[in-house]
Amino acid sequence: MSKVIFHIDVNSAYLSWEAVHRLQHGDPLDLRTVPSAVGGDPIKRHGIILAKSIPAKPFKIQTGESLMAAFQKCPTLKVVPPRYDLYLRSSNAMIELISEYSSQIQRYSIDECFVDFTDMIKLFGDPIEVAYLIKERIKKELGFTVSIGVSSNKLLAKVASDLKKPDAVTTLFPEEISQKMWPLPVGELFMVGRATVKKLNFLGIETIGDLANYDVDILKGSLKSQGILVWNYANGIENSPVKKSNHLAIKSIGNSSTIPFDIDNQKEAHLMLLSLSEMVAMRLRDSQYLARLVSITYKTNNFNSLGHQKKFEIPTDHTTEIYHYARTLFDELWDGTPLRHLGVRVSELCENDFVQLHLFDAYARRKNGKLDQVIDELRGRFEPKSIMRGCFVGSGIKPLTGGVGEDDFPLMSSIL
DNA sequence: TCTGGGGTCCTAGGACCC
């Protein structure tokens, strides 16, 4: 028997949430009614558009483009800074409301989720009517709009929610594929990004329909497994389950940041790595995992990206150990080119309830672990900034770099 | 185009082993 899946997508999420919050706090202006955007600070070199209002669309403002470019297209564009804690709370409120209709919810990102409604039909009735009900309740009770796609699998539900925006419910059942999905440009398909569009165009494939009706063996030849995947998607074939998000399914934890100035000396680079390692290690301990692999990445001032990684014998969650690995990796890779961006990531995670300790290491590690624990507690009880290492004083580098702390739920992946 | 930060997965090549 066939499933019923919803995909629920918040319209211009960051911007809508920002607008609602401002209205609730007495701001007379609804950001959604004027050309506006949520964006970073160009002075700190974080100047890109993160979300835009619908009135900004006619100016061809694009998510991801620089604020400079955006202002050139629309000098009156109202830009506000992001507030991720607010967005997380807004997202949580929405999920809570949706939970009243099904417990089978997969949070796909901060502003998107999948809902398996199959078993709830006998309780709530017609899925499409329920989708409208959810949409209206979110609008009335939370103040923002969503687009909901309804279908028999996640891929089709996701495509459906994109067909009509904002504030809409759209179906895309298998029998509607040829009429509703096939005429779309192939780049609209999930997992067909810029690089794949180019390769497909080269084969004469322009629309999703072209792809669906192409010889899958030829696709396999030039696109490998990706070719089979997107061919299946173009034909509406996809059957992954709606996975209830559990944060224990995390595969890696990383932080990275663009520095307001170019780093051209080892000392500052090390300080930045320490700052990133502090955050990564705190999140790692919070996740109850240990990591076996540490990687660093950087971007030079001419936007060249390089990375280096290494596996280590003994999994760890200690700040100082992760930092030392990161520093060694960095020193092995860096040739002195000025840097604009640095990142630290840990992966190959394993449960932390059972660790084989080398006898020699045992004492030092326990001491380290205690220190980390105390710092984590103080940072939790007061403010994260309440404890910082002296070496950061006057350095121009923040003692902790990176976001996504406490309410970790980053299960956003490119895989359904 | 003066261009963020959080992720996941796949592929290719070399090392190493049998």
Added chain:
DNA sequence: TCTGGGGTCCTAGGACCC
């Protein structure tokens, strides 16, 4: 060794998602 081949692990880089 101017020789074969398969399996697995490691690493770098790139593709995609939001």
